Amino acid sequence: MADIKNEPTIEKKASKKKxxxxxxxxxxxxxxxxxxxxxxxxxxxxxGANALGRGTITAMAAIVTGVDNLLLLIDKMCLWIxxxxxxxxxxxxxxxxxxxxxxVRIVSGVLITSIAMFALMAACTGYEYSYNGRSLGFxxxxxxxxxxxxxxxxxxxxxxxxxxxxxxxGSISYKRAVTINKDIDxxxxxxxxxxxxxxxxxxxxxxxxxxxxxxxxxxxxxxxxVLNNISEKYAKGDLAxxxxxxxxxxxxxxSLNTIVGNLKSPDSxxxxxxKHKTIHVKTVKTKVYKRGIKYKxxxxxxxxxxxxxxxxxxxGVRGVERVKAKITYINGKEVKRKxxxxxxxxxxxxxxxxxxxxxxxxxxxxxxxxxxVNGVQTYGFGWRWGRHHDGIDIGVxxxxxxxxxDGGTVVHAGWYYAYGYAVIIDHQNGYQTLYGHNSKILxxxxxxxxxxxxxxxxxxxxxxxxxxCHFEIHIHGTPVDPNKYV
Ligand SMILES: [Zn+2]
Numbered sequence: 086m087a088d089i090k091n092e093p094t095i096e097k098k099a100s101k102k103k104x105x106x107x108x109x110x111x112x113x114x115x116x117x118x119x120x121x122x123x124x125x126x127x128x129x130x131x132x133g134a135n136a137l138g139r140g141t142i143t144a145m146a147a148i149v150t151g152v153d154n155l156l157l158l159i160d161k162m163c164l165w166i167x168x169x170x171x172x173x174x175x176x177x178x179x180x181x182x183x184x185x186x187x188x189v190r191i192v193s194g195v196l197i198t199s200i201a202m203f204a205l206m207a208a209c210t211g212y213e214y215s216y217n218g219r220s221l222g223f224x225x226x227x228x229x230x231x232x233x234x235x236x237x238x239x240x241x242x243x244x245x246x247x248x249x250x251x252x253x254x255g256s257i258s259y260k261r262a263v264t265i266n267k268d269i270d271x272x273x274x275x276x277x278x279x280x281x282x283x284x285x286x287x288x289x290x291x292x293x294x295x296x297x298x299x300x301x302x303x304x305x306x307x308x309x310x311v312l313n314n315i316s317e318k319y320a321k322g323d324l325a326x327x328x329x330x331x332x333x334x335x336x337x338x339x340s341l342n343t344i345v346g347n348l349k350s351p352d353s354x355x356x357x358x359x360k361h362k363t364i365h366v367k368t369v370k371t372k373v374y375k376r377g378i379k380y381k382x383x384x385x386x387x388x389x390x391x392x393x394x395x396x397x398x399x400x401g402v403r404g405v406e407r408v409k410a411k412i413t414y415i416n417g418k419e420v421k422r423k424x425x426x427x428x429x430x431x432x433x434x435x436x437x438x439x440x441x442x443x444x445x446x447x448x449x450x451x452x453x454x455x456x457x458v459n460g461v462q463t464y465g466f467g468w469r470w471g472r473h474h475d476g477i478d479i480g481v482x483x484x485x486x487x488x489x490x491d492g493g494t495v496v497h498a499g500w501y502y503a504y505g506y507a508v509i510i511d512h513q514n515g516y517q518t519l520y521g522h523n524s525k526i527l528x529x530x531x532x533x534x535x536x537x538x539x540x541x542x543x544x545x546x547x548x549x550x551x552x553x554c555h556f557e558i559h560i561h562g563t564p565v566d567p568n569k570y571v
Contacts, residue, residue, distance in 0.1 A: 505547025
């Protein structure tokens with residue numbers, strides 16, 4: 086218990102000691118600063134005293150100009166003093182004791198002179214304010230101008246629907262000045278002067294296309310933003326895929342003066358340019374890809390075909406090549422493709438077409454008939470099981486070509502009652518022939534055919550029991566036995 090009681094007493098003593106030594110150091114600090122300041126202050130004091138003595142405007146101006154230097158000097162001095170105090174406390178203390186009287190006198194002098202000086206300065210000096218280097222007038226307080234600037238900014242921003250700052254980048258500057266014989270502007274004067282100035286001119290950044298201004302923006306950044314917006318519209322995705330991204334037109338951002346009313350927001354200008362296509366985005370890409378190579382077609386004459394007929398003897402096959410191309414796009418649309426390199430991966434195969442040279446036979450009947458198809462006759466002409474069979478049946482497999490028995494004109498090509506898919510040819514000499522039960526018909530009504538021409542493929546359509554060709558010959562509408570004519 087005793088231990089606990091004792092300890093705070095010790096601490097109290099220690100803190101008291103600490104406190105008094107702190108106060109001492111503080112006093113030493115101040116006094117030392119004054120002592121060492123004396124020499125440095127002498128010049129300034131002399132200047133101030135001189136000015137007060139003469140009491141002229143010119144001298145005041147000299148002091149005003151001197152203030153900045155003075156402040157700098159004091160800063161420097163304080164640092165130096167602190168350094169000295171820290172390194173030489175004891176010596177300074179002695180110095181203070183020795184010169185106590187002189188010090189007090191000097192301190193009072195400095196104080197009085199300073200107070201008088203600053204009072205005078207406050208009464209006789211203000212600021213000259215300028216807009217873009219043009220002097221507008223004098224004011225007592227920079228705050229007056231700043232308040233007015235805020236009001237104007239708000240008004241213009243609303244009027245032009247963009248973020249206007251007439252003091253952007255320090256358009257308004259202030260200079261300390263002696264105002265003893267000058268008119269001092271109040272807020273109304275400032276408002277009037279600044280309003281007139283902003284109506285006249287602002288520094289703007291213009292987007293210039295082919296040497297023609299198309300838009301004014303408030304900053305270089307805003308103008309760049311517009312150009313970026315337009316680029317991004319057409320240069321999408323990974324930008325590394327492009328060899329270059331630029332504009333078709335000569336596009337520049339230039340610093341120009343204009344009236345505030347001409348300024349527009351980046352968004353509205355972006356929309357305008359995209360709508361009117363005032364600027365075209367030009368992008369260039371290098372691409373490697375495969376593409377087909379067209380094949381050639383060669384025509385060869387053959388006696389095996391009639392004139393006007395042709396048949397493909399070899400199909401063409403496209404080749405493949407690997408191509409490296411430089412492609413230019415305007416607003417995302419390809420306008421130019423330059424092939425830089427080509428390598429054939431597979432050669433194309435030429436198509437061969439045979440063209441007939443043999444004179445085409447007549448398409449009018451000569452009264453002589455051939456058998457439409459070679460095969461075994463399965464049924465003959467005549468009566469059978471109480472029914473008359475109007476033709477002959479030739480048994481052939483499905484798909485066997487059926488030929489016209491004589492030249493003539495097709496008068497029926499399609500489904501024909503029990504005959505299934507049938508063809509009827511009129512030989513224009515009183516004869517007609519019929520070919521029934523086909524699987525497919527290859528001619529159409531009105532088509533002129535020659536003797537031997539393929540007109541259908543055999544089958545078993547209609548009333549039929551197995552693939553065959555049912556063949557009839559009619560003379561003036563009456564069926565006759567084909568075996569007597571072929
Ligand atoms: Zn039959």
